[in-house]
Amino acid sequence: MNVTVENLAPCRKLLRVEVDSQAVESEFEKMTSEVQHHAALPGFRTGKVPRSMVEKVYAQKIADEVKRKMIGDAYRQAIQEQKLDVVGYPDIEEIQFGRGQALQFAATVETAPDFTLPEYKGLQIKVAAAAVTEDDMARAMEILRAQRATYLDVDRPAKSGDFVVVNYTGTCEGKPISEIAPSAQGLAERKNFWLSLDEKETFIPGFTQQLMEVKSGDRRTVALTFPQDFAQSELAGKEGRFEVEVLQVKDRVLPELNEELAKAYGAENLEKLREGVRRDLEAELRAKRNSEIRKQILRQLLDGITCDLPESVVNAETRNVVFDLVRQNRERGVTKEIIEEQKEQIYSFANNNAKERVKVAFLLSKIAEKENIRASREEIGRYITLLAQQYQIPVAKFVRQLEERNGIAEIQERIINEKVFDFLELNAVIEEVHSTPATA
Numbered sequence: 447m448n449v450t451v452e453n454l455a456p457c458r459k460l461l462r463v464e465v466d467s468q469a470v471e472s473e474f475e476k477m478t479s480e481v482q483h484h485a486a487l488p489g490f491r492t493g494k495v496p497r498s499m500v501e502k503v504y505a506q507k508i509a510d511e512v513k514r515k516m517i518g519d520a521y522r523q524a525i526q527e528q529k530l531d532v533v534g535y536p537d538i539e540e541i542q543f544g545r546g547q548a549l550q551f552a553a554t555v556e557t558a559p560d561f562t563l564p565e566y567k568g569l570q571i572k573v574a575a576a577a578v579t580e581d582d583m584a585r586a587m588e589i590l591r592a593q594r595a596t597y598l599d600v601d602r603p604a605k606s607g608d609f610v611v612v613n614y615t616g617t618c619e620g621k622p623i624s625e626i627a628p629s630a631q632g633l634a635e636r637k638n639f640w641l642s643l644d645e646k647e648t649f650i651p652g653f654t655q656q657l658m659e660v661k662s663g664d665r666r667t668v669a670l671t672f673p674q675d676f677a678q679s680e681l682a683g684k685e686g687r688f689e690v691e692v693l694q695v696k697d698r699v700l701p702e703l704n705e706e707l708a709k710a711y712g713a714e715n716l717e718k719l720r721e722g723v724r725r726d727l728e729a730e731l732r733a734k735r736n737s738e739i740r741k742q743i744l745r746q747l748l749d750g751i752t753c754d755l756p757e758s759v760v761n762a763e764t765r766n767v768v769f770d771l772v773r774q775n776r777e778r779g780v781t782k783e784i785i786e787e788q789k790e791q792i793y794s795f796a797n798n799n800a801k802e803r804v805k806v807a808f809l810l811s812k813i814a815e816k817e818n819i820r821a822s823r824e825e826i827g828r829y830i831t832l833l834a835q836q837y838q839i840p841v842a843k844f845v846r847q848l849e850e851r852n853g854i855a856e857i858q859e860r861i862i863n864e865k866v867f868d869f870l871e872l873n874a875v876i877e878e879v880h881s882t883p884a885t886a
Contacts, residue, residue: 477515767796
């Protein structure tokens with residue numbers, strides 16, 4: 447077999463493969479014998495059809511099978527001999543094939559990027575030292591109280607800390623808000639909408655301040671200017687006007703921090719509730735710390751790599767990111783028209799994001815290969831079982847679904863990547879930095 451390789455691009459190569467005519471004839475002979483063994487034609491028992499008749503009746507089938515097998519075998523042998531790390535599927539072009547002829551075909555393939563791994567052991571990582579404080583505990587307990595709050599209708603002017611239930615309609619520059627910002631349907635009109643009159647503005651800045659002292663049944667006109675960095679860019683910096691009808695004023699009553707509240711959350715007593723809250727806060731701190739460590743590890747490694755990426759892999763990942771972005775925007779109420787208007791920005795963001803994801807995937811894969819980090823069958827099995835339980839799908843059915851979309855390979859990659867991150871963190875030099883209090 448003769449193989450030549452031509453570089454079309456940094457991650458794209460053209461293989462020209464030739465298999466001599468003797469090998470082709472030999473494969474035709476073997477395939478003909480195999481077909482003859484199973485052939486069944488009228489007047490003949492299975493396997494007893496004359497070879498000449500088999501060659502005539504099944505000529506096309508024999509040729510197709512020989513070509514399929516020989517191209518497949520020769521392609522696999524070629525990439526193995528040339529030590530090519532191929533990603534995706536080849537684009538194969540048949541050039542010459544037939545009895546008495548050499549088989550010739552060309553295969554265009556994309557390969558993994560060629561780069562030198564930066565030093566990945568002993569990375570210097572700095573994270574902020576953090577511990578659960580009594581202030582953290584106090585805030586968490588207040589949140590638990592707030593989640594069990596009761597809201598009582600009151601016949602008095604609203605004050606800070608109260609809630610008001612309102613109907614409103616909004617306009618901007620004399621037009622309904624929905625005409626100017628179709629994605630801001632919630633600002634155009636709301637019924638029975640609850641607003642908190644606290645010091646932290648949780649709605650549009652300047653809105654709730656104008657509802658202080660209102661009573662049930664009052665009507666107010668709220669005039670304001672949308673901030674320059676407002677989420678709906680079509681409204682940024684413009685004048686808004688809201689006609690508000692106050693339906694109710696409600697006083698929020700928090701429960702006492704006592705044994706009764708603890709039992710409402712399933713704890714034996716208040717002390718056990720505090721212990722559980724502290725564990726949750728500590729777990730949250732650990733998760734944030736771990737996320738920051740991994741972010742710094744990746745940043746340092748990626749900054750040490752310059753390489754081209756396989757175009758088809760980047761394009762496929764870009765499509766995935768675009769799909770996710772469009773889905774998220776649709777869930778937020780963004781119309782198809784607005785998404786279409788912003789398709790260039792969406793694609794640009796998605797493409798940049800995809801390139802980073804693909805680069806990370808090749809980086810982690812290369813470290814895993816060098817350090818012989820693998821996913822065992824037992825680990826894959828446990829992971830699949832856990833996912834099946836989360837989705838409430840029988841394990842056997844879930845496995846079939848994974849096999850249909852090559853999902854088991856994806857799970858294997860997830861496990862390996864997690865183990866690579868654990869390895870990198872274990873071999874990093876992590877310094878906890880204590881923040882310095884600000885001076886006057």
